[in-house]
Amino acid sequence: MNVICLHDEAFFTLVEEVVERIKEKRNLNEDRWILPDEAMSVLGIKSKTTLQKLRDEGKIRFSQPQKKVILYDRESLIKYLDTHSKDVF
Numbered sequence: 084m085n086v087i088c089l090h091d092e093a094f095f096t097l098v099e100e101v102v103e104r105i106k107e108k109r110n111l112n113e114d115r116w117i118l119p120d121e122a123m124s125v126l127g128i129k130s131k132t133t134l135q136k137l138r139d140e141g142k143i144r145f146s147q148p149q150k151k152v153i154l155y156d157r158e159s160l161i162k163y164l165d166t167h168s169k170d171v172f
Contacts, residue, residue, distance in 0.1 A: 115157055116146060122155035126164065137163070 110160070112140055117125070122143075134155075137143045144159035 124167035
């Protein structure tokens with residue numbers, strides 16, 4: 084068994100690089116355009132009416148490739164949540 088010793092700075096740099104790689108891989112696996120059920124899950128809502136209201140008010144981005152198919156931009160949902168978040172005291 085081998086033991087590897089690292090200085091604090093080297094250890095934290097390594098951890099940060101690993102976290103960045105995981106984030107990159109995770110983003111590759113997530114679809115940009117998601118179905119309404121997943122959009123509601125991301126937003127933490129249970130009502131399709133609320134989702135439609137956010138869409139109609141222009142608060143979230145969506146695409147309608149076909150008449151009855153509506154897809155939501157995952158990034159705009161995250162941005163919406165960020166703009167409505169409250170800072171801690």
